[in-house]
Amino acid sequence: MFDLAPRRLSKLWAKQAAARAKQEAREAREKAAKEKAAADAAAKASPAPPAPEAGAPADGRAAKQAPASTASRCPVCGAAIGQARTGRPARYCGNPCRQAAHRARRRGAEAAGHAARLHERLADDARPPPAIWSTS
Structure with a gap:
């Protein structure tokens, strides 16, 4: 009879640990949802961003944060380089x-x-x- 008690206790402890893990996960999800809602509300309440300066990129980045490779010509042959919408800018044609x-x-x-x-x-x-x- 004594050898069965530890097994029962270990099963009970495992169930309790699983329940605690579920509760902590639920609380973490609720906290994240509250933080996201607060951030969304703060974003809506903030004033509109200032208009971009002349020569600045249209997507709102500062002029000094423009892509490093702004050359539109290939350094080897001088041909025009097509710009992809995503990814690293091309250096060569x-x-x-x-x-x-x-x-x-x-x-x-x-x-x-x-x-x-x-x-x-x-x-x-x-x-x-x-x-x-x-x-x-």
């Missing part, structure tokens, strides 16, 4: 120009690395040989 720009950047990095290695080699040649190489 298409994949061939994007790949050409990548290859040019990579060639520049490789050239810089080659120049650094050449500079090191020339600097190494200018150093005197280590003392263990001396014949005196």
Whole structure:
């Protein structure tokens, strides 16, 4: 009989814990709904936003928050770039120009690395040989 009591208690505790979790979830939903209703009421009560300045984007953002890529021309070929409604603004007119720009950047990095290695080699040649190489 004693071995059944802990099982009954654990079932009871599990039921109580589940009931508490449901109650806490219900209270959290009610609190969120009240906060949303208060925010909506505050938004309705606030005055209309000021008119955008000349040159500012029409969607109400400040002029300094305009997209970073405002260029409408491809930096590789100079063609016009179409602007998508969503997502990141395009930098290049298409994949061939994007790949050409990548290859040019990579060639520049490789050239810089080659120049650094050449500079090191020339600097190494200018150093005197280590003392263990001396014949005196």
